[in-house]
Each structure stands twice: as C-alpha cells, then as structure tokens.
Amino acid sequence: MSILITGVLHENRIQDILIKGNHIVSIGNLAHVQADTCIDGTGKAILPSFMNGHTHAAMTLLRGFADDMPLGVWLKDHIWPIEAKMTEEDVYWGAKFACLEMIRTGTTFFADMYWHFPGTARAVQEMGIRAGLSAALFDFGDKERARQAKDQVEKLYEKYASLSERIIFTLGPHAIYTVSKDSLAWVAEYAEDKDLLIHLHVSETSTEVENCLKEHGMRPVEYLDSVGLLSPRLMACHCVWLSDHEMDLLARNHVQVIHNPASNLKLASGTFRYQPLADRGLNIGLGTDGCASNNNLDMFEEMKLAALLAKSASGDATVLPAVDAFALATKNMAAMYGLECGEIREGMLADCMLVNLNHPQLTPGHHLLSNVVYSANGDCVDTVICNGRVLMEDGVVPGEEEITAGFRACVDRLTGA
The missing domain is CATH 3.20.20.140 (Metal-dependent hydrolases)
Known part of the structure; x- marks a missing residue:
C-alpha cells in the first residue's frame, strides 16, 4: 500500500510526500511517482500528528x-x-x-x-x-x-x-x-x-x-x-x-x-x-x-x-x-x-495530519507553528494518517454515524435517560 501526497507545504516549501507501507520513504519533487492512493495537498500543510x-x-x-x-x-x-x-x-x-x-x-x-x-x-x-x-x-x-x-x-x-x-x-x-x-x-x-x-x-x-x-x-x-x-x-x-x-x-x-x-x-x-x-x-x-x-x-x-x-x-x-x-x-x-514518529522525515512512521491553510485560524501564514499553537483548534485538521493508513480525509471519518449512535446508547443506559 502506498500513498502520495502532492503539493503540500512542508518546512516552508511545497513538496510531495511518498508513504509506503507504514513509513515515509521520500520527500521532494515526486511528479514521476505512482501510488495506490493520491491525496492533493494543495492549500494544506503536513505536520506530525x-x-x-x-x-x-x-x-x-x-x-x-x-x-x-x-x-x-x-x-x-x-x-x-x-x-x-x-x-x-x-x-x-x-x-x-x-x-x-x-x-x-x-x-x-x-x-x-x-x-x-x-x-x-x-x-x-x-x-x-x-x-x-x-x-x-x-x-x-x-x-x-x-x-x-x-x-x-x-x-x-x-x-x-x-x-x-x-x-x-x-x-x-x-x-x-x-x-x-x-x-x-x-x-x-x-x-x-x-x-x-x-x-x-x-x-x-x-x-x-x-x-x-x-x-x-x-x-x-x-x-x-x-x-x-x-x-x-x-x-x-x-x-x-x-x-x-x-x-x-x-x-x-x-x-x-x-x-x-x-x-x-x-x-x-x-x-x-x-x-x-x-x-x-x-x-x-x-x-x-x-x-x-x-x-x-x-x-x-x-x-x-x-x-x-x-x-x-x-x-x-x-x-x-x-x-x-x-x-x-x-x-x-x-x-x-520509543516510537519513530513526531516528525515528518524520511524513514519515520507515517503518522501525520494535513491542516487547511485557508482556515481563518491559520490565515495569514506568517509562521505556521505559531498559528497552530496560539490560534488553531481541531477544526483546522483536514486529513489524518496513522501507520500508513488514511483515517480521515476531507474531514470525513468513515463510520462516524454508527460510532456516535452506539456511544449515545451507552450514555443513555448509564444515566437512565
């Protein structure tokens, strides 16, 4: 399984990121690369999750x-x-x-x-x-x-x-x-x-x-x-x-x-x-x-x-x-x-997120990490990848309605609602 993220902001440059299996294997201009899944990173920045x-x-x-x-x-x-x-x-x-x-x-x-x-x-x-x-x-x-x-x-x-x-x-x-x-x-x-x-x-x-x-x-x-x-x-x-x-x-x-x-x-x-x-x-x-x-x-x-x-x-x-x-x-x-994650580098585990640079809380982009820490909240997150698997894309997590329904049923039972 491979994932190619194209045109994403990484360390103040627009780059491509290739994930194979559960690791980041290449960062740079990867226009020639083919992958099982392609994610358009335009208008987004990649950060460690x-x-x-x-x-x-x-x-x-x-x-x-x-x-x-x-x-x-x-x-x-x-x-x-x-x-x-x-x-x-x-x-x-x-x-x-x-x-x-x-x-x-x-x-x-x-x-x-x-x-x-x-x-x-x-x-x-x-x-x-x-x-x-x-x-x-x-x-x-x-x-x-x-x-x-x-x-x-x-x-x-x-x-x-x-x-x-x-x-x-x-x-x-x-x-x-x-x-x-x-x-x-x-x-x-x-x-x-x-x-x-x-x-x-x-x-x-x-x-x-x-x-x-x-x-x-x-x-x-x-x-x-x-x-x-x-x-x-x-x-x-x-x-x-x-x-x-x-x-x-x-x-x-x-x-x-x-x-x-x-x-x-x-x-x-x-x-x-x-x-x-x-x-x-x-x-x-x-x-x-x-x-x-x-x-x-x-x-x-x-x-x-x-x-x-x-x-x-x-x-x-x-x-x-x-x-x-x-x-x-x-x-x-x-x-x-003891996990090889927490940074976006070649050889690291593919645990990462894409944040929406057009979100008001990340605009303007004078300093990305300053905005992330002092301005942003979870609503700025667009895509999440863990262990080389896409868990959320375009703000959508598969199965969310079913999870919420099962959760609410347990709350009702515990509280007698």
Whole structure:
C-alpha cells in the first residue's frame, strides 16, 4: 500500500510526500511517482500528528456529567460511583468515540489508564490509531484486592502485550492514595522484569502532598523513590506540587513528565512549573486528561494553554515558545514511547495530519507553528494518517454515524435517560 501526497507545504516549501507501507520513504519533487492512493495537498500543510500523553478515553461517556467540583468530591461522590456501573461494552463505545474525536482533531496516539482494558484495546484496533494502554491497578490498601489486581494485570499482559504493533502495553497504578506501598513496589519489579512503562498520577493536588507527609513522613516523589518507582519507565502525570528536591529526584532518575494544563485549571489543582522542570533536562510531554475533567481531547488547546501558563508563571514571554509547545505534543511524546514518529522525515512512521491553510485560524501564514499553537483548534485538521493508513480525509471519518449512535446508547443506559 502506498500513498502520495502532492503539493503540500512542508518546512516552508511545497513538496510531495511518498508513504509506503507504514513509513515515509521520500520527500521532494515526486511528479514521476505512482501510488495506490493520491491525496492533493494543495492549500494544506503536513505536520506530525499529535500524541496525547495522559487520558482516560472512555470518560467521553462522562463529559459534562459532574463539573465545577473539587477533585476529591468529584472522584468519590460522582465519578467512581458511575464508573462502577460501566461494562466492557460501555468502555468500548466510550473509547471508540474518544478515538473518533482524537482523529478529527489530529491525534493518532493516546496514553490511557482506565477500567475494562479489553474494551479500549478493541476500540483502538478498530479505529486504526496507536495507544499506550495501561492495565489499571487500584487496591486501596486491601490485601485481597491487591492480589486480585496483580493477577488481573498478569493475565492482561499475557493476552495483550503482543496484540498489535499499534498498542503498547503499560502498567497503570492509579496514584499513591489508591495503591498500597507493597503494590507500588510490585509494579516497579514487574515493569523491570517485563520491560514495561508505568503510567501514574503524581502530586496532582496539595491534599495528596499533605496526606503523604502525614502517612509516610515524606513528599510523593520522595515516597515513590523509596519504593523504587523512579526511573525512565515512569510517566509521571500532572506533577503540579513539586519541591525543588523532588524535581531534582525526577531529573536524576530520568523520569518522564506529562503536563495536563486544561485539567489542572478546571480542577484548580495548581500550577505546573514548566521552566524549572525543563531547566533540569526532563523530557516533558502533554496530555488532555479525561473528558470528564477537561472536557475535550483537542491537543491544539492543550498546547496553547501550556505555553500561556508557562509564560504567565515565569513572567517571561519567551518561555515555552510555539516550536517547543508543539514538541510537547509530538516528538517529546514519541521519545517517551520509543516510537519513530513526531516528525515528518524520511524513514519515520507515517503518522501525520494535513491542516487547511485557508482556515481563518491559520490565515495569514506568517509562521505556521505559531498559528497552530496560539490560534488553531481541531477544526483546522483536514486529513489524518496513522501507520500508513488514511483515517480521515476531507474531514470525513468513515463510520462516524454508527460510532456516535452506539456511544449515545451507552450514555443513555448509564444515566437512565
């Protein structure tokens, strides 16, 4: 299978892009080349597609369900009770609808942590995108629940670790306040043994820090260090309430950090300290969090918020410029997951999007990436390709009506509508 994209803007020049199989194989003047599929890139620019570093995909089912509440109340009184009613089929449709939203807004990879792993995996397989799917682990300090959770993780690993080249199996201990010390230590050992990445909420709220100090006599990152979880395998999400010493620990252990600006703002969690983390050389990625706390999966919005928050926090307009904000959502994320994507170059995986240069938000075109970060939203995306397969062209995703109908039926069942 080959795809030829003609006359598209790439690095400020009009060029042709040839995709064979799932890789970009040639960039230049390719007027002589024949391909199975030809896409007219006139009036469009090609960019690497986005990678969403932290979300809970099936929470599309809960978009707008319980807003404007503190995190603790939101989770315990509203989110966890309705999640207890969800079936694998609900999660399948919720995740499939999330994939649809992500494709429409230029995202072809997401890192997920949620219940009913098989439902999300099935949705990813069918929708054609990539994902780092976490086997979620909660035990709330209960030894029997911990045993069952570990057993479930091992079973999922055996079945899904080699399921697809587009799915990366990861471990998903939820947080230090929902997973016991013994289970966190087990996760660290299991990840080392199986060569797996770990997806974890870290220091999202001041309450989490206060409770950790009371219970363990140390701050969350120090606690994670004591149980052996700090390593390049760890994707530490949120990381809002960090001391300088904790940032040093993260850097010393080459931990990967995921910034979630919209969710942090909506839940009033606090301010992510971008520049001090970047100054320490940490690799920082970007994520939306789930639709119940954002409330969308549009990575354009996340880039803008990340850039503006970093500038505001530092009082320096030069901090996190557009080029670097774009990297948070593309090549930085690719490096975390060891994927050869995040850039449009020969030899890279064919994960890309075409944006409409005639869209008002991309006009005039003084600087494409500045427009993409500060002006655009997902509506500017025209075409999306993942792993060498066209998932959306001219703004159309095949099967969208069926996906929406299946999704709405699940929402109605869960809410009694």
